[in-house]
Amino acid sequence: MGRFVVCLCLIFFSSFSVQADLPFEDYFEKNVDVMMLIDPEDGQIIDANKAAHVFYGYSDGELEKLKIQQINQFTPEQITQEIALAKKQERNFFVFRHKIADGTTKTVEVRTQPIDYEGRKLILSVVRNISEKRALQGVLWHYQNRLEEMVKLQADELNAQNQIIVGILILGLLITFGLLTALYVSKIRLMKASDIMEAERNSFANIIEGTRVGTWEWNIQTGETHFNEKWADIIGYSLAELEPVSIETWMKYTHPEDLKKSEKALQKCFSKEADHYDVTCRMQHKDGHWVWVQDRGKIFSWTDDDQPLIMAGTHTNVTEQVLAEEKFRNLLEHAADGIHILDTNGDVIMCNQAFADTLGYTLEEAQKLNVTDWDSVVEVDEIESLFTTLINQGERFETKHRRKDGSIIDVQINAKGIDLNGEQYLYASQREITELKELQYQLEEQVELSKAASRAKSSFLANMSHEIRTPMSGIKGIVELLLSSKGLNEYQRDLLYDLDTSSDALLTLLNDILDFSKIEAEKLEIIPSLISLDGTLHSVTKLFAPAAAKKGLNITFEADGVKGIYALVDGLRLRQIVSNLMGNAVKFTQKGHIRLNASLEKADVGAVLHVSVEDTGIGLEPEETNDIFNPFSQISAKKNKDNKSSGTGLGLAISSQLVRMMGGNISVESELGKGSVFKIDVPVTLADAPVCRATNIRDTLPLLKILFAEDNAINQKVIGKMLEQHGHQVTIANNGDEAINVFSENDFDLILMDMQMPVMDGEEAMTHIRLMGGPKSQIPIIAFTADAIKEHREDYLLAGADDVLIKPVKWETLEAKLFKVYNMMT
Known part of the structure; x- marks a missing residue:
């Protein structure tokens, strides 16, 4: 495909420390930044450091078998477009998608640097992972478009640590020339310069041999020079090969550009502007390449007319260091x-x-x-x-x-x-990180807006619950009072039963909406309790038996496998799930039978409860079995022609979610026109049966003086009448403020306090009563509310309620609550 264009980018040096003479190979391998050497001809990855193997998820050697085209997920056309875009936007990096070993992809910034490595022209590429930044922008977009959804922000902190490239500024090796300087200075006063050179040469050679550096001595006036063997060895020669040597020998092998630099430095020493001579220059090696040499020296002797006479110094091979420094500086300059x-x-x-x-x-x-x-x-x-x-x-x-x-x-x-x-x-x-901070700030704003929307939604649901349950409480209470009265004919009783059934349907609808909202907000909790398995399931069968009988359906309960078995499981939710399945079976079956089956399978830990609801109803088409558990999924009007309503379409969705939250599974087998079998499998913990003592509430609950605080006139009449019919004495208060005044002036056995009232609500009134102090302030209080949201019920208990009663209420429920609270407090 012709010359391959390598496009990678340099990430910041997050942890780097190297000595001045550290080889490039060590720097490359030990660096924590993702680095690769790539052949620009075909894109073959020649080498990759440890950080690259970790980032891309490959073991040692595997990454080097790939070409960069196999990692970069952009097509050649997309790469060309990105290069053009980077040029247009005046960027010095590219943005690509790189594939990781596990198949996932990450968004990366890519920078490149040409490099000569072991005689090959390669591309050094270093990669920065910018997936987190892109993800943050995506989450921000999500919040701006979906304020109503609850958000869990995981802010991931950005982990970036950079350390210094120690040694970049350290050039060359230290020499022991200061000691030699002292020797020359001390003896120059006693001997002539020509004698000094000969007398000290041998001593100097011995000392310098251990430093592995080349040495030179130069008579500036005559041009005579002396080099040691190492001086010649640095440029690939023996000293014999260079003979005869002179200052011209040095000039011959020094790079022309560096000669100019050296001459300027020497002139400063000759004019005494500089005390030492120190130049890094290139010298041509015997095989033709250039060697970097650190050339250092000092004038040790001057003529009588103050002209420089003797100068001596050293040559140190610093090629590796200079090349490393050059690479380091290039990398540093390209750091983001x-x-x-x-x-x-x-x-x-x-x-x-x-x-x-x-x-x-x-x-x-x-x-x-x-x-x-x-x-x-x-x-x-x-x-x-x-x-x-x-x-x-x-x-x-x-x-x-x-x-x-x-x-x-x-x-x-x-x-x-x-x-x-x-x-x-x-x-x-x-x-x-200005842009990132701005994104985080905007995201926090969006999260707060989303939370506000969620709070508004919860408030709406609470108000809706209150507005529906309050009149419903009156309707249910009136129906119960009328059904308990004498003199009704059969037609009147049927009307009342129909009214009661319609009220229950409205409550079911309301409960479905509230449950679905709780599940959606992840606020619905599963609360295990000790229940009788066959007793709970049999009660569901009895609940739907009248409706089944009215349609001529045979309804049976087969539960030999769970008779007499008690278990820890959320009985309320189990009953809700099975009731939904039974209700659908009755609704969509016109003839035949409905069968509820239950069995128990013991496991290594606990047991699994198997429940199935089988019907001979209209059945489902194959594609419907895939969607039936989705929210708002309903049986088509054409198939459901015998029923005026298919419900909300939430029942099975809620049941499915409840089963999942209980750690179980739900499934359906169905054949169109022949019926369906819905199955649930729920883990339970087996337990011993409780020790029961038969108690008749009516025999043990005394007649009570009850303060009933309620602003709704119908509920005042209905609940008040229920209590009075059973012998209790009732005093009505229209709001919280009135309740406090009545309570202060009279003695009561118990308070039934509505939570939402004008002037002063029930929560505030309970707080006032509890703060009065003394034995009277400890009177049993039942919070009476149409708000079925759990968090609000917890608030009522914190405000001073001993228990909470949810509207609408039947007498059996109210009587049981009175018995529980009164006996608990007394």
């Missing part, structure tokens, strides 16, 4: 983060272009700054103590930096102390 090194006064001693760009300065301007010029938090008198802490301990933190134009940006800083030539400095990497 702003790298800067500060002295203990806060002055910049080195920084890269990214640091200057971030602050809006030129590189030259940035190198002259002090930390107080850009850090809007640090004060001058704080620099010493702050830097001492950072140098000794290191720290990653967020702060604000001031740009040249005065604008403020958010940045993340990784700071650590480093030692350069025995001096303490502060190394820091700077990453601008």
Whole structure:
């Protein structure tokens, strides 16, 4: 496919420390940043460091078998488009999707750097994972478009740590020439220069042999020079091959460009502007390549007319170091983060272009700054103590930096102390996070808006529950009172039963909506309790028996496998699930039978309850069995022609979710026109039967003086009449404030307190009563409410209620609650 264009990018140096003479191979392999060497001809990955293997999920050697085309998920056309886009936007990086070993993909920024490595022209590519940033932007979009959905934000903190490339500024090896200088100075006063050279040459050679450096001596006036064997060896020759040697020998092998630099440095020594001569130059090796040499020396002798006479020095081969430094500097300059090194006064001693760009300065301007010029938090008198802490301990933190134009940006800083030539400095990497902080701020706003929407939704559901349940309580109570009266004919009783059935249907609809909302908000809880399995399931059969009989259906309950078995399971939700299945069976079956089966399968831990509801109804088409458990899924009107209503379409969806929350499974087998079998499997914990004592509430509950606080006139009449029919004395209060006044002036055995009333609500009234103090304030209180939301019920208990009674209510339920609370408190 012709020359392959490699497109990778450089991530910030999050943890890097190398000695000045560290080979590039060690730097490459040990660096924590993702790095690869790639052949630009065909995209073959030549080498990859350990960080790359970890990031892409491959073991050692596997990544090197791939080509970059197998990792980059962009097509050649997309790559071309991205290159054009980067050029148009004046970006120095590309954005691609890279495939990981497990098949997932990550969004990455890619930078490249050409490099000569072992005689080959390769591309050094380093990768930055930007998936988190892209994901954050995606979540923000989600919240802006779906405020009504509850959100769980996992903010993932960004983990970025940069450390200094220690050793970049350390050039060459130290030599012991200072000792030799002292020798020359002390003896120059006693001997002539020509004698000095000969007398000390042997001593000097012995000393310098151990340093493995080349040495040279130069008579500046005559041009005579002396080199040791190592001087010649550095450029690939023996000393004999170079004979005869002179200053021209050095000039012959030194690069022309570097000769000019050396000549300027020598002239400064001759004019005494400089005490030492120190130049890094290139010298041509015997095989033709260039060797980098650190050339150092000093004038040790002057003529009587103050002209330079004798100069001596050393040659050190620093090729590896210089090449490494060059590579390090190139990498540093292409780093995405702003790298800067500060002295203990806060002055910049080195920084890269990214640091200057971030602050809006030129590189030259940035190198002259002090930390107080850009850090809007640090004060001058704080620099010493702050830097001492950072140098000794290191720290990653967020702060604000001031740009040249005065604008403020958010940045993340990784700071650590480093030692350069025995001096303490502060190394820091700077990453601008202004955009990220803005995204986080916007996201937090959207989360708060979503929470507000959720609170509004909960408030609406609570109000709706109250507005429906309050009149429903009156309807159910009136029906119960009328059915308990004498003198009704059969037609009148049928009407009342129909009215009661319709009321139950409305309550079922309301409960379905509330349950579905709780499940959707993940606020519905499964609460196990000790129940009789056959007793609970048999009660469901009895509940639907009248409706089945009315349609001529045979309804049976087969539960030999669970008779006499008690278990810990959420009985309320189990009854709700089975009731939904039985209700659907009765609704969609016109002839035949309905059978409820239950069995128990013991497992290693606990047991599994198997329940099935079988009917001979209209059945389902194959595609319907896949959708029947989805919210708002209903039987088509054409198939359901015998029923005026198919319900809300929430029953099976709620049942499915409840079974899942209980750790079980739900399924259906159905044949169109022949019927269906719905099955549930729910784990239960077997338990012993409770010790029961037969108790007749009517025999043990005394006649009570009850304060009934309720603002609804119908409920006042209905509930009051129920209580009075059973011998209790009732005093009515129309609101919370009136209830407090009546309670203060009279003695009562119990208070039945509505929660939502004008003037003062029940919650506030209960709090006032409990704060009165004394024995009277400990009177039993039952909170009477149409609000079925659990969190609100918990609030009522915290406000002082001993129990909560949900509207609408039948007499059996009210009587049981009176018995429970009164006996608990007395």
